[in-house]
Amino acid sequence: MNIVVCVKQVPGTMEVKMNKETNTIIREGVEAIINPFDTYAIEEGLRIKEQTGGRVTALSMGIPAVAELLRSTIGLGVDEAVLLSDRAFAGADTLATAYALSKGVDKIGNVDLIICGKQATDGDTAQVGPSLAEKLGYPHTTYVRKIEEIRDGYIRCQRMTEDGYEVVEMPLPAVITVVKEINEPRLPSLKNMMRAKKAVINVWTADDIGADKNLCGLKGSPTQVVKTFVPVHEIESEMIEGDAAEQAKKLAEKLMTMKFPVCG
Amino acid sequence: MNYFLTEEQQMIKELAAKIAEEKIAPVAIQYDEEGKFPHDIMKVLADSDLCGVYIPEEYGGLGGGILEMALVVEELSRACGGISLAFAGTGLGTFPIILFGNDEQKQKYLPDIASGKKLAxxxxxxxxxxxxxxxxxxxxxxxxxxxxxxxxxxxxxxxxxxxxxxxxxxxxxxxxxxxxxxxxxxxxxxxxxxxxxxxxxxxxxxxxxxxxxxxxxxxxxxxxxxxxxGFIVAMKTLDRTRPGVAAQALGIAQGAFEEAVKYSKQRVQFGQPISSFQAIQHILADMAIQIEASRALVYQTCRFIDSGAKDFSKESAMCKVFASDTAMKVTTDAVQVLGGYGYMKEYPVEKKMRDAKITQIYEGTNQIQRNVIALELIKEFSKK
Missing domain, CATH: 2.40.110.10 (Butyryl-CoA Dehydrogenase, subunit A, domain 2)
Structure with missing residues (x-):
């Protein structure tokens, strides 16, 4: 089984800094980690490979430094890593990202299954996986919590819903996005870490994958971010102590002094 | 301190540290309380290829030596000196085969130990x-x-x-x-x-x-x-594995030291963190000095052995004595820094103090080690 796992670099911190001119995330100089949801995608890819044989390729689009994160996926057991990196890709929204990734998948070729994390922890859109499937013309299932069966040309998986799960069958090739319930990601192994150290990370430009630059990056992004800001939390809170009756009394007194019409 | 580890040794140390932090530290107190054998952690070690770091390549290992073994033991012990022993004890049981086994015996036993399938x-x-x-x-x-x-x-x-x-x-x-x-x-x-x-x-x-x-x-x-x-097999094995006990002690001490520093910065008394008091600062400084000296002696002894040295009973004994005495002192001081909390089982340092004690006792008590050292000294000086 030929598996591609999509991996995104996200800031390893909650304090995300934005570029005020382009309204995009500043990724330079910030500790970068693999999007935590993607680590489950990698693990699932490796497990399927162990079961069916084949290859796992990690695919990302990003700045050149992402190559080092991709290297760490080889330490986990991924066979090969591909980074799509080109100035033309800069400022991409989810549509332009999905387009570039789809061209990358085309170039990798003969792919049976693409696995993505359910969403990235920075943008939280959960759009790239499904968009990638649409661009490729593959079926897709989101929020997969278990793969019940996978074989040549066929996958049956459990899709998590709010009150249970659905069982979805699809022909392959297909795209799935996975939730953290699906597995427990492994740690790297020494032999794979050594392989990773020497591994060549393939870096492909827009030309390499035959992408139309008008559909890439800012140019290819219909999403226009007009303004971004970090919300300021100014609400003052106060804990009211005591047992329930005491608390209710104190709360009522407080509300009465606040002159809310409803309490009047 | 930079110990100029090779790229491979650095990788071994980092990987062992990652396992210690992510897998061992969260369960250390529970396993201690229940006396639970760490089968699950050994599986993680096996999957990460660390079980065979000291086993020759032709028998499925990584081909490293005592230093590679010590690096793993040290890092695992930072999180738990008991769990690390499943690995270190296997080393002790395996070295007689590595050192004295014939090819047939090595072929039969070492690959399964290297892969982590079997413990020794x-x-x-x-x-x-x-x-x-x-x-x-x-x-x-x-x-x-x-x-x-x-x-x-x-x-x-x-x-x-x-x-x-x-x-x-x-x-x-x-x-x-x-x-x-x-x-x-x-x-x-x-x-x-x-x-x-x-x-x-x-x-x-x-x-x-x-x-x-x-x-x-x-x-x-x-x-x-x-x-x-048999006696020679035992003595030659113990000469090689004592640095492993030393590494265990070193890791326990390092772990206790880290807890003490962390706590001293959080704990506020008299309106300031206790790390601002000289009384605490000096304890922390002494801990750091002793741990670093211990590490330098342990690593250098390992390198001496791995260089192919013939006679190293004295050095091996020295590093075991020094590191274990250091661990006992450092862990006791760590409990002191944490005060009443340090004495409680909810905090990790009292366990480290209990774990440290055995390193002064097993694989030859520190008193026996001093006998070995003194005997070697007298031998050396009588030659001059």
Missing amino acids: AFGLTEADAGSDAAGVRTTAVLDGDEYVLNGTKQWITNGGEADVYTVVACTNRSKGARGFSAFIVEKGTPGFSFGKKENKMGIRASCTSELVFENCRIPKENLLAREGM
């Missing part, structure tokens, strides 16, 4: 054979193509959990220590059973048991080296 243990100590190892009573008598073992080994690390045991028994009583021989005994051999599991002060996630041999018949091919070599 070393059986020397008996009720009457502690510091005086020559007091071994367990016997092995050749009967046709088999040796018949009888006797009881005591306080054996990994006892009952290991699959492969290297055991020292007496084959010729009249020859004293020269009448000992070393054997490989597999778990499941008829006549080989395990006695009670000990209830210990520390290293409680490690399993310590009796090995009981009652007319246990093993093929004569399981003899290591030759008859009469």
Whole structure:
């Protein structure tokens, strides 16, 4: 089984800094980690490979430094890593990202299954996986919590819903996005870490994958971010102590002094 | 401090540290409390290829030496000195095979140990054979193509959990220590059973048991080296594995030190963090000095051994004594820095203090180590 796992670099911190001119995330100089949801995608890819044989390729689009994160996926057991990196890709929204990734998948070729994390922890859109499937013309299932069966040309998986799960069958090739319930990601192994150290990370430009630059990056992004800001939390809170009756009394007194019409 | 580790050694250290932080630290207190053997952690170690770091490449290992083993033990012990012992105790049981096994024995046992499929243990100590190892009573008598073992080994690390045991028994009583021989005994051999599991002060996630041999018949091919070599097998093995105990002590001390520093910065008394008080600062500084000195001695001893040195009993004993005495002092001081909280089981340092104690006792008490060191010194000086 030929598996591609999509991996995104996200800031390893909650304090995300934005570029005020382009309204995009500043990724330079910030500790970068693999999007935590993607680590489950990698693990699932490796497990399927162990079961069916084949290859796992990690695919990302990003700045050149992402190559080092991709290297760490080889330490986990991924066979090969591909980074799509080109100035033309800069400022991409989810549509332009999905387009570039789809061209990358085309170039990798003969792919049976693409696995993505359910969403990235920075943008939280959960759009790239499904968009990638649409661009490729593959079926897709989101929020997969278990793969019940996978074989040549066929996958049956459990899709998590709010009150249970659905069982979805699809022909392959297909795209799935996975939730953290699906597995427990492994740690790297020494032999794979050594392989990773020497591994060549393939870096492909827009030309390499035959992408139309008008559909890439800012140019290819219909999403226009007009303004971004970090919300300021100014609400003052106060804990009211005591047992329930005491608390209710104190709360009522407080509300009465606040002159809310409803309490009047 | 930069110890100029090779890229590979650095990787081993980082990987072991990652396992310690992510997998061991969260369960250390629970496993200690329950005395639970860390099968799950050993599986993680096996999957990460760390089990074979000190085993030659031709037998499925990584081809490293004592330093590689020590790096793993140190990092695992930072999180738990008991859990790390499943790995370190296997090293102790494996070195007799690495050092004295013939090719057939190595082919048979080392690959499974290197892959983490099997654990090993070393059986020397008996009720009457502690510091005086020559007091071994367990016997092995050749009967046709088999040796018949009888006797009881005591306080054996990994006892009952290991699959492969290297055991020292007496084959010729009249020859004293020269009448000992070393054997490989597999778990499941008829006549080989395990006695009670000990209830210990520390290293409680490690399993310590009796090995009981009652007319246990093993093929004569399981003899290591030759008859009469048992004492030498044991001593040469212990010379190589003492730095492992030292590394365990070093890791325990490092872990306790880190907890003490972290706590001292959070704990506020008299309106400021206690780390701002000189009384605490000096304790922390002393801990750091002793740990670094300990690490320098342990790593250098490992390198000395790995360089192919012939005689290193003294250095091996020195690093074990120094690192274990340091661990006892540092962990005790860590409890002091944490004060009342340090004495409570909810905090991790009292466990480290309990774990540290054994490193002054096993694989040769520190008093016996000082005998070894002094004897070597006197020998050296009488040559001059």
